[in-house]
Amino acid sequence: MKNTIVGVDLAKKVIQVCKTTNRTVRSNEEMTPDEFILFLANSKPMTVVFEACGTSSYWKQQALLYGHDAKLISAKLVASVRPSQKTDKNDALAIVQTALLPDVNFISGKSIEQQQLQSTMRLRELCSKQKTALSNQLIALLAEFNINSSNRNGGLRGAIESTLEDAGNGFSHEFRKALDEAWKLYLTVAETLVTYDECLEASIETHPECKKLLKLEGVGPINAINLYIALGCAELGCFTRGKDASACIGLTPLQHSSGGKSKLGSIGKHVKNTVIRSQLITGAAASVRHVIKREAKTCKEKWIQDLVDRRGIKCAAVALANKTVRTAFAMLTQGTEYKANMILTS
Structure with a gap:
């Protein structure tokens, strides 16, 4: 394990694998994901270093499953070490060279539970941005007709409902239908955001570590x-x-x-x-x-x-x-x- 280091450059359809022993390159070949799984399963325990990317946590979990010492390394650090042009072979070799640097800091991978929580958080972040964007768009479009939304008239909901119900404002049927669909979309996104929050709160109950952190000041x-x-x-x-x-x-x-x-x-x-x-x-x-x-x-x-x-x-x-x-x-x-x-x- 100490002498054999494998640098892995991950891509969507192919994986470049550079195998070195005692600082000597033994092979640097391209594999499919299925071939790489077989490579991990049939190899003796070794150090496998992945360049950190979207799928690196999954592959690190697979390498650990087969008894290897798996690590993740910064892509920015690998780019600074790579001596020549950017190719898959050069990237895989640079990963090995970077892993051999003294006092190199490796990146922490994530477990399956952490990946699931992170994915839910990303969905919530996007939904929150979409809700804000839809709200700002509706407010701006109504302002073009001198229709302002404020807390005194029920906010955005009151402004849209009064606009749709007012038959004397001269708006066409097509515009009313489009405005109504935009409002329904906003409500759907708002309900989805609430669902994401409920999922996250329920997840805390199944993760004792998260529950302990709630006692800290300013931590929800x-x-x-x-x-x-x-x-x-x-x-x-x-x-x-x-x-x-x-x-x-x-x-x-x-x-x-x-x-x-x-x-x-x-x-x-x-x-x-x-x-x-x-x-x-x-x-x-x-x-x-x-x-x-x-x-x-x-x-x-x-x-x-x-x-x-x-x-x-x-x-x-x-x-x-x-x-x-x-x-x-x-x-x-x-x-x-x-x-x-x-x-x-x-």
């Missing part, structure tokens, strides 16, 4: 599932510290060090987990606004109040989200429950 069903998806493989050693997990999500300040001088900046705009980070900060901000309105009961609430006094609500929300990720990492790796330290009163 959505954030609990996000943390479980991002950190669920923490016990496999993908992150060595909670700080690394928080940095992966994008909640630690950017660092620029040169000449023995270190300078910390903001958390940065361009990160891979923008949706997770945004939702964690939003939940943390809601918790911060709730804490500053009353007397602190725990040591963390006292820390939040002092931080708000020094740096403001936004900075405190980011700091709380950072602490939440670290605490969640410790809970998942150590199997512990969250219990806030209460302030002792005399």
Whole structure:
């Protein structure tokens, strides 16, 4: 297993497999998915390295099933190592070369349960965007006829229903039918979004790890599932510290060090987990606004109040989200429950 390393470049219909032993290339050939399954089943235990992509988690699970040591590696890192033109053979070879680099960071794969939760989350995100887009389109189209929707007249529902029922506004039958279909589509999307939320809440009951995370400040069903998806493989050693997990999500300040001088900046705009980070900060901000309105009961609430006094609500929300990720990492790796330290009163 230590001497044989296989670099796998995944594609939709073909898979490029580069097999090396003692840093010597033994073969670099193209296989179909069925042939690759047979290759895994008939090979002795070895290290199989996949370039992270849409299907890499599935193939990692298959490699582990056949007793191999499977790992995922960043496609960006592989591209920086590849010395020549981009071909399937060069990519597979570059994957092996990248895996041999010192202190290389591999990417955590996902289990089948995590993939299912992530797929449901992606469906919900798309449905939420579609609902917002349909709502904005209907509001804008009605505004062209000087029909405004506000809470006083029942919102968007009231504006559309009154428009369809008003026989004297001069709208044609075809336009009324199109507007009615658009409103029905909006209602269908809204009902679908509610169904997705119910599915996610029901999934939490079947995942004890997610249920434990609900005790954290600013963590609801959505954030609990996000943390479980991002950190669920923490016990496999993908992150060595909670700080690394928080940095992966994008909640630690950017660092620029040169000449023995270190300078910390903001958390940065361009990160891979923008949706997770945004939702964690939003939940943390809601918790911060709730804490500053009353007397602190725990040591963390006292820390939040002092931080708000020094740096403001936004900075405190980011700091709380950072602490939440670290605490969640410790809970998942150590199997512990969250219990806030209460302030002792005399």
